[in-house]
Amino acid sequence: MASIRFESVRKVFGKVVAADDVTLEIKDGEFMVLLGPSGCGKTTLLRCLAGLERVDGGRVFIGEREVTDLAPRDRKIAMVFQSYAVFPHLTVFDNIAFGLKMQDRPRDEIKRRVAESARLLELADFLERYPAQLSGGQRQRVAVARAIVMQAAVLLMDEPLSNLDALLRLQMRAELKRLHQEIKATTIYVTHDQVEALSLGDRIAVMQNGRIVQCDAPMQLYDFPANKFVGGFIGTPPMNFLPGVVRVSDAKPVAVVGEAQIAPSAAFAPALALKNGQPILLGIRPENLVLTSSPQPNTIRARVLVVEPLGSHKLLTVQVGAEIAKVSVTPDERVAPNDDVWLRFDPEKIRWMDASTGETIR
Amino acid sequence: MRFKLESALPFGLLFPSVAFLALLILAPIGQAFLLAFQTETGEFALAAFQRMASDTAFNEAVRNTFLLLLTIVPLQIVLALAMALLIHARLRGQTLFLYVFAIPMAISDLAAGLVWLSIFTERGYLNSILQSLGWIQQPLLLLSYQNPQGIFAAVVVAESWRATAIVMVILVAGLQMIPRDFFEAAELFGAGTLKRTWYVVLPLLRPSLQTALIIRTLFAFQTFAVVFALAGRTLPVLAGEAYTWYYSNRNPAVAAAMAFLILLLSLLATVVYLRVLQVREEERAR
Structure with missing residues (x-):
C-alpha cells in the first residue's frame, strides 16, 4: 500500500x-x-x-x-x-x-x-x-x-x-x-x-x-x-448564480437582487457587512429554493417558464429578473408555465461569491 | 432511365482499371501461356519446360533464387522492423530518419545495381578507401567469378539497401494504425522493449507483415537488374535466365516457360503467407 x-x-x-x-x-x-x-x-x-x-x-x-x-x-x-x-x-x-x-x-x-x-x-x-x-x-x-x-x-x-x-x-x-x-x-x-x-x-x-x-x-x-x-x-443541474448588490443599514447587510432583499445567515453577515455597495453573487442549489405563493421575507419574485416532471422531482426553469434559474420541487407541487411564484432562499444554504473573481466568501 | 444509369455507374467506374489490367497484365500472361505451351506447329506440349529444366544453369538459377530469397527477405524484415520502430519511437529528428531511409525507393533497381557496382568493383570506392587507409595492399576482387560468395554477399547488400525501404514504409504505416494505448499498456504492465516487440507489436503488426512479406517475396523471385549489374551471368537467377533465353538464346518459348515458373512460385508463396499469417476473425480489434 x-x-x-x-x-x-x-x-x-x-x-x-x-x-x-x-x-x-x-x-x-x-x-x-x-x-x-x-x-x-x-x-x-x-x-x-x-x-x-x-x-x-x-x-x-x-x-x-x-x-x-x-x-x-x-x-x-x-x-x-x-x-x-x-x-x-x-x-x-x-x-x-x-x-x-x-x-x-x-x-x-x-x-x-x-x-x-x-x-x-x-x-x-x-x-x-x-x-x-x-x-x-x-x-x-x-x-x-x-x-x-x-x-x-x-x-x-x-x-x-x-x-x-x-x-x-x-x-x-x-x-x-x-x-x-x-x-x-x-x-x-x-x-x-x-x-x-x-x-x-x-x-x-x-x-x-x-x-x-x-x-x-x-x-x-x-x-x-x-x-x-x-x-x-458540480450538481445536475448546477448551482444558480444571481447577481445582487450589498447594502448595509444599521450594520446589518442585505443583498439587493432586483426588488428583493435577501439577508445572509449570521455566519456570513460580518463578511458581507464589509462590502457595502459592492456587487455580489448569490449561489444557491436548485433544491434549496422553496416555492411559495405569496411574498415573504427572503423571497424573490419569479415566473415559471418550463416545468419538467422527472419522476422523483420536478425541475422548473424560472425567470428571476433578467436571470434564468433552475428550481427543484417535489413531484406533487402544483405549478404550471407562466405562473408567478415567489422563491424563498434558505439563508444557511446561500453561498456568497465575489462578483468579479467568482471566489466564495468565507 | 435514372435506374439504368445508377446500375451502370459501378461498372463504368471499374472499367478503366479492368481495361488496364486486361491490356497490360492478362493479355501478356495469355501470350506467355501460348508461347510456353505451344510448339511451332501449334500443338500443346511441355517441350519448352523440358528444355528449360535440362539446361545446366537451371538448377543453379533455382538454387540461387531461393538462397537469395531466404537470405534477403528475413534480413529485410528485421532491418525494416528496426527502422520502423526507430521512427515510431518519435525521437528527435524522426522525419529525417524517414526521408533518409526512403531515399533508395526513388532509385531504379538497375541504377542501384550500378551504384553498388561502382562501390564493389576492382577499382571501386570500397577498394580505394581501404587502400588509402592502408588496410589492404592489393584491391579485393569481390565480384570475380572465382569468388561466388563475394558476389552473393554483394548482391545481398545491394538488394537489401535498395528494397528494405518499401518494407519499412509498409511497417511504419502498420505501426501507425495500432492505437498507442496498446504500447503504453504493455509498457505499464512491465514489458520492456524486447518483450513489448515480441508479445504486442509483432502480433498486432501481422497484417502489415503479411503484406510486406508477399510484396518482398514476389519481388525476390523477380530479382534481376541488381544481379545483372553486379554479376552478369556468374550468379544465375530465374528472372535473369528468362532474359538470357529470350535475348541471347533467341528462344521465347523457354523464356515464357521460365516466366510461368516464376508466376507459379509467386502464387504459391502468396497462398502460404495468407494461410500462415492469417489474422482470425476473433483476434481482430473492434
Whole structure:
C-alpha cells in the first residue's frame, strides 16, 4: 500500500500548460477522483504519475519513493485505460495474465491469481474468449481485472466508464466502489462526470486550466464550492448564480437582487457587512429554493417558464429578473408555465461569491 | 432511365482499371501461356519446360533464387522492423530518419545495381578507401567469378539497401494504425522493449507483415537488374535466365516457360503467407 504525492508538478505541451504547479497528496488506500472539463489537465496529471508523460518540473512520489524519472514498468502501478487497451490478439486469460507473465511469475501463481480476479469481475466463464467476442462492458471488466491482478499498491483509472452505455455505467460504478472496498488499493480515478466523482471519491480534486481549484470530500465540495466554477460544474443541474448588490443599514447587510432583499445567515453577515455597495453573487442549489405563493421575507419574485416532471422531482426553469434559474420541487407541487411564484432562499444554504473573481466568501 | 444509369455507374467506374489490367497484365500472361505451351506447329506440349529444366544453369538459377530469397527477405524484415520502430519511437529528428531511409525507393533497381557496382568493383570506392587507409595492399576482387560468395554477399547488400525501404514504409504505416494505448499498456504492465516487440507489436503488426512479406517475396523471385549489374551471368537467377533465353538464346518459348515458373512460385508463396499469417476473425480489434 502506498500514498502518493505530487510536488509542484508542471507539464507543458507547446504553449498549453496542462499541469501548472500541481501539489496534491493522496493518502494510502484513498479513492481520489480528478474531476474537470476536457482539457483541464486531469488525464495529463494521471499520465505523469504513470510515467507515460515526463514532467517538465516538480516531483512525483509513490510512498516514500521518488518515481519522477522511473519508467512506467518500474513504478509498481496498474492502470485501466479509457479505451481499455485490451489486447485483441490475446484471450481474456492471457490479457489478465499479461502483467504477471512479464514478471516471469510461476505458472501456478499466474493461474491462481487470474482465476481470483476473474472471479471478482465475473469473467470466469469467458477466459478462453477473445476480446472481439465480448461486449463492451465485458471488455471493460477485462481491463479492470488485468489491473487488479497485479495487486499493485496504486491503481489508476482513466475515464474507465465513459465508453459504456448509461445503464451499464451505473452498474459498473457501484461495482468499482465495491471492488475498492475489497482491495483497498490507493486509487486515482479521472473523470469529467461529476456524478461519478461524487459517487466514487473519498475526495475529489476539481481541476481547471491545469490547476487544482478545490480538493475536498464529495459533500463538502457540493455544499461549499470554493468558487463559481466548482459550484457550476458540480450538481445536475448546477448551482444558480444571481447577481445582487450589498447594502448595509444599521450594520446589518442585505443583498439587493432586483426588488428583493435577501439577508445572509449570521455566519456570513460580518463578511458581507464589509462590502457595502459592492456587487455580489448569490449561489444557491436548485433544491434549496422553496416555492411559495405569496411574498415573504427572503423571497424573490419569479415566473415559471418550463416545468419538467422527472419522476422523483420536478425541475422548473424560472425567470428571476433578467436571470434564468433552475428550481427543484417535489413531484406533487402544483405549478404550471407562466405562473408567478415567489422563491424563498434558505439563508444557511446561500453561498456568497465575489462578483468579479467568482471566489466564495468565507 | 435514372435506374439504368445508377446500375451502370459501378461498372463504368471499374472499367478503366479492368481495361488496364486486361491490356497490360492478362493479355501478356495469355501470350506467355501460348508461347510456353505451344510448339511451332501449334500443338500443346511441355517441350519448352523440358528444355528449360535440362539446361545446366537451371538448377543453379533455382538454387540461387531461393538462397537469395531466404537470405534477403528475413534480413529485410528485421532491418525494416528496426527502422520502423526507430521512427515510431518519435525521437528527435524522426522525419529525417524517414526521408533518409526512403531515399533508395526513388532509385531504379538497375541504377542501384550500378551504384553498388561502382562501390564493389576492382577499382571501386570500397577498394580505394581501404587502400588509402592502408588496410589492404592489393584491391579485393569481390565480384570475380572465382569468388561466388563475394558476389552473393554483394548482391545481398545491394538488394537489401535498395528494397528494405518499401518494407519499412509498409511497417511504419502498420505501426501507425495500432492505437498507442496498446504500447503504453504493455509498457505499464512491465514489458520492456524486447518483450513489448515480441508479445504486442509483432502480433498486432501481422497484417502489415503479411503484406510486406508477399510484396518482398514476389519481388525476390523477380530479382534481376541488381544481379545483372553486379554479376552478369556468374550468379544465375530465374528472372535473369528468362532474359538470357529470350535475348541471347533467341528462344521465347523457354523464356515464357521460365516466366510461368516464376508466376507459379509467386502464387504459391502468396497462398502460404495468407494461410500462415492469417489474422482470425476473433483476434481482430473492434
